[in-house]
Amino acid sequence: MPKKLYSDIYDTLKQEINKQVYQPRNTLPGEEELASRFDVTRNTVRRALKELQSDGLVYAVKGRGVVVLEPIRDDRVVFQADNTEGFEALRNFPQNKFIQRLSTDVLTFEEVEVDEELEKLTSFNTGDVAYFVERLRLFDGKALAVDNSYFRKSLLGDMTREDAEKSIYEYIRDNGLFKIAAERSTTTVESATKRDLQVLDVGDMNCVGALTKFVYTDTGRLFEHTQTRYVPNHFSMVDFKSF
Amino acid sequence: MPKKLYSDIYDTLKQEINKQVYQPRNTLPGEEELASRFDVTRNTVRRALKELQSDGLVYAVKGRGVVVLEPIRDDRVVFQADNTEGFEALRNFPQNKFIQRLSTDVLTFEEVEVDEELEKLTSFNTGDVAYFVERLRLFDGKALAVDNSYFRKSLLGDMTREDAEKSIYEYIRDNGLFKIAAERSTTTVESATKRDLQVLDVGDMNCVGALTKFVYTDTGRLFEHTQTRYVPNHFSMVDFKSF
DNA sequence: GAGTGGTCTAGACCACGGT
DNA sequence: CCGTGGTCTAGACCACTCC
Numbered sequence: 001m002p003k004k005l006y007s008d009i010y011d012t013l014k015q016e017i018n019k020q021v022y023q024p025r026n027t028l029p030g031e032e033e034l035a036s037r038f039d040v041t042r043n044t045v046r047r048a049l050k051e052l053q054s055d056g057l058v059y060a061v062k063g064r065g066v067v068v069l070e071p072i073r074d075d076r077v078v079f080q081a082d083n084t085e086g087f088e089a090l091r092n093f094p095q096n097k098f099i100q101r102l103s104t105d106v107l108t109f110e111e112v113e114v115d116e117e118l119e120k121l122t123s124f125n126t127g128d129v130a131y132f133v134e135r136l137r138l139f140d141g142k143a144l145a146v147d148n149s150y151f152r153k154s155l156l157g158d159m160t161r162e163d164a165e166k167s168i169y170e171y172i173r174d175n176g177l178f179k180i181a182a183e184r185s186t187t188t189v190e191s192a193t194k195r196d197l198q199v200l201d202v203g204d205m206n207c208v209g210a211l212t213k214f215v216y217t218d219t220g221r222l223f224e225h226t227q228t229r230y231v232p233n234h235f236s237m238v239d240f241k242s243f
Numbered sequence: 244m245p246k247k248l249y250s251d252i253y254d255t256l257k258q259e260i261n262k263q264v265y266q267p268r269n270t271l272p273g274e275e276e277l278a279s280r281f282d283v284t285r286n287t288v289r290r291a292l293k294e295l296q297s298d299g300l301v302y303a304v305k306g307r308g309v310v311v312l313e314p315i316r317d318d319r320v321v322f323q324a325d326n327t328e329g330f331e332a333l334r335n336f337p338q339n340k341f342i343q344r345l346s347t348d349v350l351t352f353e354e355v356e357v358d359e360e361l362e363k364l365t366s367f368n369t370g371d372v373a374y375f376v377e378r379l380r381l382f383d384g385k386a387l388a389v390d391n392s393y394f395r396k397s398l399l400g401d402m403t404r405e406d407a408e409k410s411i412y413e414y415i416r417d418n419g420l421f422k423i424a425a426e427r428s429t430t431t432v433e434s435a436t437k438r439d440l441q442v443l444d445v446g447d448m449n450c451v452g453a454l455t456k457f458v459y460t461d462t463g464r465l466f467e468h469t470q471t472r473y474v475p476n477h478f479s480m481v482d483f484k485s486f
Numbered sequence: 487g488a489g490t491g492g493t494c495t496a497g498a499c500c501a502c503g504g505t
Numbered sequence: 506c507c508g509t510g511g512t513c514t515a516g517a518c519c520a521c522t523c524c
Contacts, residue, residue: 005494025463030509041495046510059424059463062510063503067463069425070366123313181302182312189432189452189475207450207475209432220268220302220310232432232450248513273490284514289491305491306522
């Protein structure tokens with residue numbers, strides 16, 4: 001007795017595509033046919049198909065059908081940092097083979113008041129109090145990334161360095177503070193700063209990747225601003241778009 | 244007499260959010276209310292709201308309502324290369340102030356046969372014939388990026404260097420070959436290669452950003468593999484996710 | 487308990503692709 | 506022409522948040 005029909009259909013179809021029951025470049029059965037197979041309406045089937053499409057597995061063409069896309073090879077990716085909760089999320093990701101080898105050092109933990117310059121960076125308001133947390137991300141003991149985060153104190157209450165050393169998102173959940181709703185992020189490549197060279201194992205590289213992330217609570221409040229700076233050659237971000 | 248109701252509603256609400264008719268952190272009117280205002284069903288309103296949500300403007304919370312998210316500042320972005328048709332698309336983007344200052348040089352244009360190594364890179368099949376095109380992207384005469392592209396010849400027919408010098412996507416449209424359906428991309432930071440140093444104005448930087456892109460036709464065929472390698476500090480990619 | 491968004495049904499008509 | 510996906514209606518029930 002499943003709760004979400006469309007997500008069951010999604011799972012089933014996804015498996016069948018992976019098992020090549022439906023082969024690349026062929027079309028799936030029509031929506032009407034799928035509807036009667038799963039004993040739901042067309043709308044519900046469409047919902048499942050839309051998910052498959054946003055995963056990049058299929059593509060719907062009016063008048064022709066839903067086409068299965070050819071798969072691509074994907075060996076060289078070290079791991080996909082797909083802009084979620086950051087490194088904590090990677091650790092909980094079941095497919096991730098690297099979990100054991102990841103660790104975190106909190107280098108800095110302090111309260112700061114938002115001035116004009118910081119307002120420009122974080123989009124918080126001048127006068128707000130924020131926690132500044134600098135966390136070093138280690139992989140096999142090598143410093144591969146550093147997170148510079150600002151969190152609005154008014155939303156977090158009194159947090160300690162120890163909380164930050166575990167997981168801030170865990171702290172939020174455990175204290176039932178709010179839910180994370182959404183995030184906006186931008187990716188750039190930048191010159192390494194003095195601080196980067198100090199704390200990161202960049203080797204002889206003189207630039208870093210930067211992932212700047214704004215995180216919202218479910219009441220629409222900007223809650224976190226984090227810039228992750230990471231050394232080259234170890235990370236990759238994936239994305240899919242259909243037109 | 245609009246053709247797509249939901250997209251009209253989307254436009255209207257988007258404007259009203261920008262004009263602060265609905266203020267950040269407040270909720271929009273309920274779906275029922277919006278439905279009667281626009282004289283459509285709730286489903287159609289929901290469709291528009293979903294678009295707004297994937298734009299990162301609002302976020303829906305069950306039991307509470309649709310919350311308007313706080314806007315963020317976004318000055319420092321040079322331009323958004325959001326994985327579209329590449330540089331040609333940027334040129335056609337109306338908001339882009341940099342159009343005049345962009346130009347392209349085709350450095351290499353040749354046919355190659357796909358061997359095992361190239362199959363690994365492109366996911367094309369061994370034995371396929373592909374066009375290899377190396378295009379230098381200039382901004383104010385500075386070489387800021389280079390595209391290394393492979394196109395399946397079987398899908399393109401006989402293309403000339405001149406076609407590549409204009410726009411390959413224009414060539415496809417003009418000849419009515421097929422439609423572009425979707426693309427998958429990954430972003431990484433990599434060490435600069437000898438070739439990068441040769442053709443790009445990297446200055447004293449020794450690494451580059453790399454955007455690797457797989458493009459599909461609407462029949463589900465992998466058609467293009469492009470790796471864009473760009474110098475640091477000039478580009479940014481934006482993204483939005485909701486949970 | 488009242489009001490919100492989330493899921494689903496059972497229809498309908500249209501635009502488009504292929505024959 | 507027929508079959509496909511795209512849009513839309515008019516209902517229904519549920520889960521959740523807030524008072």
